[in-house]
Amino acid sequence: MRTPDGNSQTKVYLAIGLSVAFIACATVLAWFAYPPLREYYLVQQAADRSEHGDLAGELTYLEALAHEFPSKQNRYLLSYALITQAIELSDAGDMKGATEIFDRAMGYAYDDPGAYHKYACMLIDNDNIEGAAFLLSRAEYWNNRQPQGLDVVGFQYHTDAQLIFNIAQKSAANKMWNLSVKHYRLFKQNRDQSSDILDGNTPYDQLAKELAVDLKLQLSDEDFQAVVSEFQRQSR
Secondary structure, three states, X not given: OOOOOHHHHHHHHHHHHHHHHHHHHHHHHHHHHOHHHXXXXXXXXXXXXXXXXXXXXXXXXXXXXXXXOOOHHHXXXXXXXXXXXXXXXXXOXXXXXXXXXXXXXXXXXXXXXXXXXXXXXXXXXXXXXXXXXXXXXXXXXXXXXXXXXXXXXXXXXXXXXXXXXXXHHHHHHOOOHHHHHHHHHHHHHHHHOOOOOOOOOOOHHHHHHHHHHHOOOOOOHHHHHHHHHHHHHHOO
């Protein structure tokens, strides 16, 4: 039986080394030259961190995902994770931290009405009605520009009747009748699954009385007239 000489062994080792190097290079090239592979990896890593309750780790991968592959879906994934973090900070009483995180989230979800709406709800819960009013206007702006012509009624795919009710009630408490009437209408539509209450068949003063009852308000004569006027204005 022949024993391989030194040259033969060298050739074998060289061939093996070249094969390993080729596979390594091919893997690296596939990694960077085939974006879906990299994108899939980042999504899976973020999902894994999320399943284990590691929000910081999830954010790390989602930020990489949003920067390397800035599709609408990937931006929204990151914004929702940031919003989750912001809400946790808000619940813990850290409004400054929550606001900073929400501001970051809006940078990625600038065209998502639901993100504006969640931010506005947090501000309303903390009695920042002026800030919430601006955010709600942005929510409506982008909601009206959704590709499938999504209805502004309740931002139904992002919120529920209770949140809409809270917005209507808190804005009424601050005499922001435009927001109160708008969200009262959304609340009624969401709750009753009916068409817009401004259908022309119900007198404005009756609508104002129903608003006061549903929102548990004691309206002065001046406030009552302001609500009537707002119903009339929004019916145009």
